[in-house]
Amino acid sequence: MTDLNSEAIELHAKFRGKMEIKSRVAVNDGHALAVAYTPGVAEPCRRINKNKELVYEYTNKWNFVAVVTDGTRVLGLGDIGPEAGMPVMEGKCVLFKEFGGVDAFPICLATKDADEIVKTVKNIAPVFGGINLEDVENPKCFEVEKRLIEELDIPVFHDDQHGTAVITLAGVTNALKIVGKKLGEVRIALNGAGAANIAITKLLVKEGARDLVLCDSKGAIFEGREGMHDYKAEVARVTNKSKMKGSLAEVIKEADVFIGASGPGLVSVDMVKSMANDAVVFAVANPVPEIYPDEAKKGGARIVGTGRSDFPNQINNVLGFPGIFRGALDVRAKKINEEMKVAAAYAIAGVITDSELNEENVVPSAFDERVCPAVASAVAEAAMKTGVARVKKTKEEIIENAKRMVKKSR
Amino acid sequence: MTDLNSEAIELHAKFRGKMEIKSRVAVNDGHALAVAYTPGVAEPCRRINKNKELVYEYTNKWNFVAVVTDGTRVLGLGDIGPEAGMPVMEGKCVLFKEFGGVDAFPICLATKDADEIVKTVKNIAPVFGGINLEDVENPKCFEVEKRLIEELDIPVFHDDQHGTAVITLAGVTNALKIVGKKLGEVRIALNGAGAANIAITKLLVKEGARDLVLCDSKGAIFEGREGMHDYKAEVARVTNKSKMKGSLAEVIKEADVFIGASGPGLVSVDMVKSMANDAVVFAVANPVPEIYPDEAKKGGARIVGTGRSDFPNQINNVLGFPGIFRGALDVRAKKINEEMKVAAAYAIAGVITDSELNEENVVPSAFDERVCPAVASAVAEAAMKTGVARVKKTKEEIIENAKRMVKKSR
Numbered sequence: 001m002t003d004l005n006s007e008a009i010e011l012h013a014k015f016r017g018k019m020e021i022k023s024r025v026a027v028n029d030g031h032a033l034a035v036a037y038t039p040g041v042a043e044p045c046r047r048i049n050k051n052k053e054l055v056y057e058y059t060n061k062w063n064f065v066a067v068v069t070d071g072t073r074v075l076g077l078g079d080i081g082p083e084a085g086m087p088v089m090e091g092k093c094v095l096f097k098e099f100g101g102v103d104a105f106p107i108c109l110a111t112k113d114a115d116e117i118v119k120t121v122k123n124i125a126p127v128f129g130g131i132n133l134e135d136v137e138n139p140k141c142f143e144v145e146k147r148l149i150e151e152l153d154i155p156v157f158h159d160d161q162h163g164t165a166v167i168t169l170a171g172v173t174n175a176l177k178i179v180g181k182k183l184g185e186v187r188i189a190l191n192g193a194g195a196a197n198i199a200i201t202k203l204l205v206k207e208g209a210r211d212l213v214l215c216d217s218k219g220a221i222f223e224g225r226e227g228m229h230d231y232k233a234e235v236a237r238v239t240n241k242s243k244m245k246g247s248l249a250e251v252i253k254e255a256d257v258f259i260g261a262s263g264p265g266l267v268s269v270d271m272v273k274s275m276a277n278d279a280v281v282f283a284v285a286n287p288v289p290e291i292y293p294d295e296a297k298k299g300g301a302r303i304v305g306t307g308r309s310d311f312p313n314q315i316n317n318v319l320g321f322p323g324i325f326r327g328a329l330d331v332r333a334k335k336i337n338e339e340m341k342v343a344a345a346y347a348i349a350g351v352i353t354d355s356e357l358n359e360e361n362v363v364p365s366a367f368d369e370r371v372c373p374a375v376a377s378a379v380a381e382a383a384m385k386t387g388v389a390r391v392k393k394t395k396e397e398i399i400e401n402a403k404r405m406v407k408k409s410r
Numbered sequence: 411m412t413d414l415n416s417e418a419i420e421l422h423a424k425f426r427g428k429m430e431i432k433s434r435v436a437v438n439d440g441h442a443l444a445v446a447y448t449p450g451v452a453e454p455c456r457r458i459n460k461n462k463e464l465v466y467e468y469t470n471k472w473n474f475v476a477v478v479t480d481g482t483r484v485l486g487l488g489d490i491g492p493e494a495g496m497p498v499m500e501g502k503c504v505l506f507k508e509f510g511g512v513d514a515f516p517i518c519l520a521t522k523d524a525d526e527i528v529k530t531v532k533n534i535a536p537v538f539g540g541i542n543l544e545d546v547e548n549p550k551c552f553e554v555e556k557r558l559i560e561e562l563d564i565p566v567f568h569d570d571q572h573g574t575a576v577i578t579l580a581g582v583t584n585a586l587k588i589v590g591k592k593l594g595e596v597r598i599a600l601n602g603a604g605a606a607n608i609a610i611t612k613l614l615v616k617e618g619a620r621d622l623v624l625c626d627s628k629g630a631i632f633e634g635r636e637g638m639h640d641y642k643a644e645v646a647r648v649t650n651k652s653k654m655k656g657s658l659a660e661v662i663k664e665a666d667v668f669i670g671a672s673g674p675g676l677v678s679v680d681m682v683k684s685m686a687n688d689a690v691v692f693a694v695a696n697p698v699p700e701i702y703p704d705e706a707k708k709g710g711a712r713i714v715g716t717g718r719s720d721f722p723n724q725i726n727n728v729l730g731f732p733g734i735f736r737g738a739l740d741v742r743a744k745k746i747n748e749e750m751k752v753a754a755a756y757a758i759a760g761v762i763t764d765s766e767l768n769e770e771n772v773v774p775s776a777f778d779e780r781v782c783p784a785v786a787s788a789v790a791e792a793a794m795k796t797g798v799a800r801v802k803k804t805k806e807e808i809i810e811n812a813k814r815m816v817k818k819s820r
Contacts, residue, residue, distance in 0.1 A: 126519070
């Protein structure tokens with residue numbers, strides 16, 4: 001067992017739960033009890049019964065997010081079940097609170113059936129202002145998310161897809177700024193066709209990328225290739241216009257950008273050497289990347305990012321979801337649409353000022369306190385602009401609230 | 411609007427949520443993040459995957475309770491829906507924490523269908539150490555509870571039934587001590603055949619009461635009466651041996667004890683006058699009791715209890731559920747069986763010492779700090795004795811833990 005693993009066991013065994021419930025009102029005498037509970041509590045109940053929207057005024061629904069998993073794809077551990085997924089979900093809830101002031105609660109499901117997952121989440125939705133899907137295997141995650149978005153009037157966000165996509169778009173944006181290339185003109189090779197890279201591809205295409213080729217374990221994905229599920233086929237239709245075939249080693253040749261969300265060591269020094277000048281490499285497989293930064297540099301890469309905190313340019317989802325939900329919740333958004341995701345990405349990229357921007361610093365640190373307010377306000381503004389916000393707030397209100405909520409959480 | 415109602419609105423609008431999530435671990439640098447979240451968190455996940463019981467050691471499951479409602483019978487307000495039920499459920503969660511150190515979370519369901527409720531609760535059960543059912547209409551509440559108890563290996567407890575029954579048994583026990591009568595010899599008249607009185611009747615019968623007659627809106631319930639649901643029929647079989655018919659006014663004559671869980675003003679002074687000497691009257695309809703204490707006294711009642719905090723002898727469920735769950739959770743009980751409920755009742759009654767016991771003091775105050783440790787330890791001991799506890803603890807450990815957890819919560 002590594003030191004980190006034994007330290008993690010020690011911490012988890014000591015705390016026996018990384019989160020708890022806290023009462024915000026004191027009930028230390030009969031009067032306080034009568035106001036917070038019966039009989040006084042009947043009055044807010046009556047009012048919400050008459051006007052359902054008041055549930056956002058009298059309860060914590062405005063700030064409750066469910067972190068929902070079926071435990072089928074937890075970290076790199078695979079299908080380990082709902083109980084074994086709990087430490088990750090509690091951890092996610094801790095990050096929601098500490099980095100976004102969001103009250104998140106773990107919902108680990110004793111079912112793997114897509115219908116049952118959808119039904120269960122719909123059934124518990126009245127309590128929550130948003131749903132964060134987590135560690136659900138693909139392609140089930142796509143179907144579950146799609147149906148929940150259609151059927152619920154609160155944001156539903158699969159972080160493994162869109163969170164990763166948002167941070168990657170931020171990183172690519174700043175990296176291209178350094179190398180002086182345009183998104184619409186670069187060749188992008190991606191390896192791994194799971195939830196993350198499918199979402200990354202879609203978001204890059206939405207933002208103007210035109211030359212992308214996505215590889216899975218069988219090599220390049222192209223329209224008409226046999227045996228692909230619907231969501232892969234959908235991506236095939238908008239990428240690889242020249243119907244390139246072959247392995248990643250073929251596909252990566254002359255690419256300006258490589259994005260790996262696949263497995264350890266799948267990219268060699270020679271493969272990086274075959275890329276275009278000023279190559280940008282995001283090798284985010286965790287804990288062992290597709291190629292380590294020093295090797296990638298040996299191959300001539302100018303900018304390298306990984307999923308790890310011990311190297312520069314960490315593609316870390318904690319830069320995204322806390323602020324994305326903070327902003328969505330604050331304007332009571334009905335969903336988190338593409339415009340809001342894009343706004344989050346550019347807000348993250350924009351946190352790095354021109355004077356801070358360099359090859360080792362294309363995405364902010366997870367602990368950069370500018371991130372959450374910037375993301376929350378950008379997301380809230382995009383929500384208001386695209387008509388999915390139920391309430392209006394000024395940019396300053398969102399920023400102040402994000403700062404306050406995060407400060408209060410720590 | 412009464413002063414209390416406007417005060418309740420003010421409080422709810424100010425706090426916008428009476429509870430929140432709190433992080434118990436600080437994640438203020440990369441190392442802390444790596445231990446509490448990825449990659450370190452993978453190790454507790456792996457271990458739970460190998461041995462599911464470890465979820466109680468590495469996560470907060472040991473202390474999480476779901477407060478589940480479908481919003482069909484909230485307080486006296488009826489079927490107001492899941493959103494309007496939220497203020498009550500959040501209030502319940504606050505009481506769980508402040509009076510029992512239990513981390514309870516509201517689950518307000520967007521379905522009223524018994525099958526769906528059962529399925530949904532089973533699906534979310536991996537996160538929780540116990541399930542508290544709340545404000546579900548009858549007879550559905552009986553079916554839902556029964557099925558969940560059978561199908562889950564964590565405690566499932568419908569507080570409106572059993573919580574009320576436990577406190578009532580405590581009150582009746584101490585009241586009979588004062589008037590010098592025995593439970594096996596008294597006549598008990600009950601009005602209202604909802605969840606509370608059905609559970610009260612069963613618990614009193616289990617503890618030796620032999621002469622009970624339960625009335626509903628059609629009068630006395632007797633075996634073979636037509637149009638009763640299964641759960642009422644079940645109670646009819648163990649009560650009213652002489653098949654007495656007629657209204658409450660008939661049934662209450664010569665009764666030693668009256669227990670009302672029905673509606674406002676349903677008992678008159680004359681009805682109390684018709685009771686036996688040293689009559690005991692528990693009129694717990696809320697907020698307006700079946701008869702007010704001064705009126706009952708006029709009718710000759712010696713001991714009167716209500717559901718209200720502004721009169722002596724409040725039958726208040728907060729005396730029960732926090733300690734019951736505290737004790738059940740501490741020994742990882744698989745269920746809350748009859749023996750545990752009875753133990754809770756006598757523990758509550760026993761908090762009142764002989765020198766404290768009098769007509770105005772048959773149940774402890776909600777704020778009596780002796781209650782939770784006494785109830786928790788009695789419940790835990792009963793669980794261990796009846797073989798439903800998964801871990802063993804000493805009485806002293808349970809008492810100390812209860813004191814510590816409650817203190818920490820406030």
